Amino acid sequence: MGETETGGETLRARHVLEYPFRRSLGPILERFFTGLTEQRFVGSRLDDGRVVVPPAEFDPVTAAALGADRLTEVGPGGVVTTWTWVGAPGPKHPLDRPFAWALIRLDGADAPFLHAVDVAQESAMRTGLRVKPRWAAAPVGSIRDVACFEAEA
Amino acid sequence: MAELCGIVGIGQTKLAAKRVDVSMPGLVREAADRALTDAGLDWRDIDAVVVGKAPDTFEGCMLPELYLADALGAPGKPLLRVHTAGSVGGSTAIVAASLIQAGIHDRVLTVAYEKQSESNAMWGLSISAPFGVAVVAGAGGFFAPLVRGYMRRSGAPDDVGIRVAVKDRLNALRNPYAHLHLADINYQMVEQSPMLWDPIRLLEACPSSDGACAMVLAREKLAKDAPTRPAWVHATAMRSEPTMFAGRDAINPEAGKQAARDLYAKAGITDPRREIDCAEIYVPFSWFEPMWMENLGFAPEGSGWRMTVEGATALDGDLPVNMSGGVLSSNPIGASGMLRFAEAAMQVRGQAGEHQIAGARRALGHAYGGGSQYFSMWIVGSEKP
Numbered sequence: 001m002g003e004t005e006t007g008g009e010t011l012r013a014r015h016v017l018e019y020p021f022r023r024s025l026g027p028i029l030e031r032f033f034t035g036l037t038e039q040r041f042v043g044s045r046l047d048d049g050r051v052v053v054p055p056a057e058f059d060p061v062t063a064a065a066l067g068a069d070r071l072t073e074v075g076p077g078g079v080v081t082t083w084t085w086v087g088a089p090g091p092k093h094p095l096d097r098p099f100a101w102a103l104i105r106l107d108g109a110d111a112p113f114l115h116a117v118d119v120a121q122e123s124a125m126r127t128g129l130r131v132k133p134r135w136a137a138a139p140v141g142s143i144r145d146v147a148c149f150e151a152e153a
Numbered sequence: 154m155a156e157l158c159g160i161v162g163i164g165q166t167k168l169a170a171k172r173v174d175v176s177m178p179g180l181v182r183e184a185a186d187r188a189l190t191d192a193g194l195d196w197r198d199i200d201a202v203v204v205g206k207a208p209d210t211f212e213g214c215m216l217p218e219l220y221l222a223d224a225l226g227a228p229g230k231p232l233l234r235v236h237t238a239g240s241v242g243g244s245t246a247i248v249a250a251s252l253i254q255a256g257i258h259d260r261v262l263t264v265a266y267e268k269q270s271e272s273n274a275m276w277g278l279s280i281s282a283p284f285g286v287a288v289v290a291g292a293g294g295f296f297a298p299l300v301r302g303y304m305r306r307s308g309a310p311d312d313v314g315i316r317v318a319v320k321d322r323l324n325a326l327r328n329p330y331a332h333l334h335l336a337d338i339n340y341q342m343v344e345q346s347p348m349l350w351d352p353i354r355l356l357e358a359c360p361s362s363d364g365a366c367a368m369v370l371a372r373e374k375l376a377k378d379a380p381t382r383p384a385w386v387h388a389t390a391m392r393s394e395p396t397m398f399a400g401r402d403a404i405n406p407e408a409g410k411q412a413a414r415d416l417y418a419k420a421g422i423t424d425p426r427r428e429i430d431c432a433e434i435y436v437p438f439s440w441f442e443p444m445w446m447e448n449l450g451f452a453p454e455g456s457g458w459r460m461t462v463e464g465a466t467a468l469d470g471d472l473p474v475n476m477s478g479g480v481l482s483s484n485p486i487g488a489s490g491m492l493r494f495a496e497a498a499m500q501v502r503g504q505a506g507e508h509q510i511a512g513a514r515r516a517l518g519h520a521y522g523g524g525s526q527y528f529s530m531w532i533v534g535s536e537k538p
Contacts, residue, residue, distance in 0.1 A: 011284070013283030013284065014283075015282055015283050017280060019210065019213060019273040020273065021212060021213040021271060021272065021273065022270065022271040023176075023177075023271055024172070024173045024174070024175065024176055024177075024268075024271065025176055026174075026175050026176030026178070026179040027174075027175075027179075028176075029176065056223065057176065057178055057179060057182075057223070057224065058178065058182065058223040058224045058226075059223070060223045060228055061228070062196070063196040063223070063225075063226030063228075064196075065182065065186075
């Protein structure tokens with residue numbers, strides 16, 4: 001709903017548009033998010049043998065439907081394949097102190113996925129760093145059930 | 154036209170209030186798999202994919218065709234999205250057909266869908282932007298005055314809408330895919346249902362549905378070898394007009410009349426009521442059956458309601474309308490237009506099961522959208538045009 005503002009040469013009005021939406025995950029992604037609540041990473045094997053996480057419902061090359069028989073557990077540890085440093089986190093970032101966004105290839109997977117890595121300083125980050133998940137205290141079935149990754153001891 | 158276009162595969166999901174068992178990609182895939190199976194084809198056989206869906210604001214999924222690409226076997230292939238509000242399922246099929254007719258592709262998969270249970274269709278089309286005219290009525294509130302205007306203009310009896318609502322729900326009982334299966338539907342039940350937007354009662358309005366529809370279209374040389382005989386596209390037409398302009402007749406819109414005239418001219422039809430065997434048209438509120446009978450030229454202006462009252466539009470009438478149960482029995486908005494087009498094709502292929510019109514050789518599929526302003530329609534036949 002708009003409220004009219006004056007003061008310029010033309011009239012202007014604010015316009016805020018909001019709708020509630022829902023999503024159903026379906027039988028494959030449901031397993032990934034349920035897995036997170038159990039501190040497990042569930043991926044799937046594509047027709048060409050590659051393992052991806054989160055799991056794919058449909059093969060991106062052959063278009064085949066990938067059933068539950070293709071699901072496979074990966075991780076929980078993994079390796080940083082590339083990263084960038086966030087020196088001044090904003091209010092919506094997952095950590096309130098400097099951290100890295102990293103592509104992390106979980107053990108057993110062939111493609112990386114994005115998450116935050118909590119290390120003390122930028123000099124501690126490097127491609128090839130071994131990392132493990134730090135799980136959130138109260139899982140809800142969200143990617144945020146992984147609070148962040150941290151360097152393996 | 155460089156090529157004739159044949160419909161060689163048709164698929165639809167079970168239409169239901171909530172399909173929480175599948176994701177959006179899973180929903181469209183279900184229809185697409187069935188269309189490919191019907192066509193006896195595999196994903197490798199498809200050259201391009203055309204996706205139709207109502208506005209992105211419905212589900213809040215931007216560029217849904219990209220989100221759905223893997224589910225529709227589209228990586229590496231031309232992938233196009235069509236959007237014309239409620240008529241989109243029809244115009245999507247027309248765009249897909251034009252890719253065949255123009256000789257651009259050999260086989261095209263076309264899919265339309267809506268997951269109303271996860272969307273906000275009530276207001277997705279009615280954004281009240283500043284300094285604009287806010288309708289703030291939803292579809293029923295917008296169309297009710299048009300129905301009232303039609304009743305006054307035509308002098309139709311008050312219960313024509315009730316009769317349409319009963320007929321379409323009886324037809325739906327013959328269609329296993331229909332959302333509403335009201336086994337005990339009758340005149341009194343509709344008459345006594347709550348008045349939602351006077352003169353439209355609850356049971357004179359469409360439900361909200363989840364569902365998808367898909368078709369495989371092919372050029373003549375490939376279509377004639379299909380496992381089930383194809384439906385041939387005889388003519389297509391689309392027209393649009395603004396929601397509001399001075400002198401607009403929103404009850405009998407000019408865009409719809411022009412589209413129908415264009416369609417019949419292309420198909421060589423001079424007397425549509427005699428030359429078309431059955432029609433599946435977009436009737437989300439019961440009174441739109443008589444209104445569209447006039448707009449489509451099946452009845453002179455002011456007398457469309459007589460077709461309903463005399464039973465002409467029943468399954469055993471001279472022009473059966475909405476054999477599948479229509480939008481009144483299932484409304485996955487983005488898919489609803491394609492379901493109308495697909496039903497017309499199923500009829501001329503002899504695939505309509507318990508709602509088959511015996512010997513249907515030429516059928517009309519019709520869709521409209523927005524404020525009665527976007528129209529798409531096609532005529533398909535069992536014989537080549």
